Every structure is written in structure tokens, then in C-alpha cells.
Amino acid sequence: MQDKQSVIDHLKKKHKSKSRILATGTIIALIIALSPLFFYSYLIIPSEVSYKTFLGTIQSNYYQDVQVLFWVLFGKLAPFMLLVIWFFTCKHWWYHVILIPMSMYIVQIVVTLNDDLQFTDSKEIIFIIPIIALIATLSYTIRINIFDRIYGVDLSQEFKRVKWNGKIVKIPADSNLDLPEVHDNEEFKE
Template sequence: MGSFIALIIALSPLLFYSYKLGVFPNGKVWKTPFFTLTSQYYESLSTFSWVLLGKLTPLYLLCIWFFTCRYWWYWAIIIPIGMYIFQIVSLFNDEFNLKDEPVELIYIFPYMLIVGVGLYFIRKKILKYIEMFNLKEQIESEVKKVELELER
């Protein structure tokens, strides 16, 4: 599990710089067999993807940190997670005109509530895996102490 998480973290620069790898076109329209995407707010989809990936990359790294943190203060990580989600919602609102009025700061509170409750339940489900990992580390440290005592 630790190797998988390390791999996901190691791939984060690749995710962020995918806008430079030619995944997103430099023009306003992106046609694929599955969909057609037209940029309205930004001059190019490459710029839109740069802004979007600049928000998504830290968001998923913060989520990994939240889910794997074993200290009591892990709830403080929800604040930047909520801020990034709010920024992504605002980005999509600007780009695709989801609402006529601008997204106000007051809208962050329902998002924070939804995100907080959702993250709480997800973390509760994976908490046993985190506790098993911590127990494994404690057992390994105790075994090393016993081995050192036996060598003396």
C-alpha cells in the first residue's frame, strides 16, 4: 500500500505537466470522438487545463495526506481541501457559465460541509488499514529492540 501511495505521489508532476505534453490543444476547441469541448472564458484549452491541473494536483495530494495522516490534527487538512474544491467549482463556473451570478464566498460553507462529511466517512472506512500500518511499525520497532538486546 505504501509503495502504491508513493507511486501516486511520484506521478503528480506528470499529472500537472500533462498540459505541456500535448494532451490538451492550444486552441479554443477540442474535438474528440466522444465529446467536443469549447473554451469560453480562457483563450485556449491549454490555459484552462493549466489552471485546472494547478488546482487538481495539490487537491489530490492533500487528499492523500488526509487519508494517510495518523495524527490528531488531520482535520485541519480539510480547510485547504475545501478551498481547492471551491476554486475548481469557481473555475468551472467561469469557463462553462454554470450560473449567471458569480460564485460567492458564502457558497464555500455547504461545500465544506459536504466535503467534510464525505471525507469523514471515507477516512472512517480506511482507518483500520492506517491503524494496522501503525501497529506493524510498532511491532517492527519492538522486534528490533529485542534483537539488539539479544545481541548484547
């Protein structure tokens, strides 16, 4: 009797899990399908220097028109929103690389909101280069770890047989794989 109840409980949990995945997928698909509407929603904003909303007054100093400000802003928010969805739903090992264009759009959004700048999108690469370096390093490290797990390569053994000056220590064919660490001033001895 208890086994039957545990099976029923397991099936209920599995059904809840599947319905939750279906609901999440439906919401994500709906957001993606409505993203063009989000982008073109700047058209409902009047073409004026200031625009009063229930949240407060929005003024466009740099663009001289609130509709142009929202056109530029939504042109950056729409792809950013799609990249965020892609980042959180991607199952590939390289999904961290998606953070690079996301960071680019974040910088562009900040530049757009800062009305005092003379030229937008001109020097953002200075802010993005450290992010690219960090994410590329992280992604490459993850790739190496996955490669090692898939092919069973133990790089620690390889590092033990390579000296710091670049010389590779010769290992006899009948040697075991558990190698002692070799320093530059000594040779490998079995």
C-alpha cells in the same frame, strides 16, 4: 497439531497484511512522485478554442484556449489530489483540518469549470467560512477528547462545580470527586 495450524494461519494473515500495506504505500508513493507529470500534462493539449477527444468536445469559452483551461484546472487538481492522499494517510488527531484547504480547492475547481464567471477565486471565502467553522469545531472537540483521555481529566465534574453565571463553587479538600450538580440559586453542600 491444531495449535501449529492456527499459528501458520496467523502468520499467513500477518504476511498478507504486511504485503497489502506495502502495496498500498507503493501506489501512494508512485502517485505522489508522478504528480508533477499530472500537472504538466496540460502541455500535450493543443492551444485551440475547442479540443475533440474520445469523450467528446471540450470548449473553452472563458479562457479562449483549451490549454489554458487545463493549465488552470490541473493547477488546482494536483494539490487537491495530494491533499486527499494526505487526509487519508494522516495519523494525527488534527487530520480533519486538512478538509479546509481541500474544500477551498473544490470551490476553485468548480469556479474554474464554470466558464460564465467574470472573476475566478474572488468570492469563494463565502462558501468556505461555514466549512471552516464546522471543521474547526470538530477538530477542537476531538482535541479535547484526546486531551481528556491522555491526562485523565473528567470535564463533567468541572462543569458540575461551575455555575451558569460563571461563579465557581468551592469544594472542600476532603470532598469526593463525584459531585452533585449545582444550580445558580444553591450552594455546594457535602
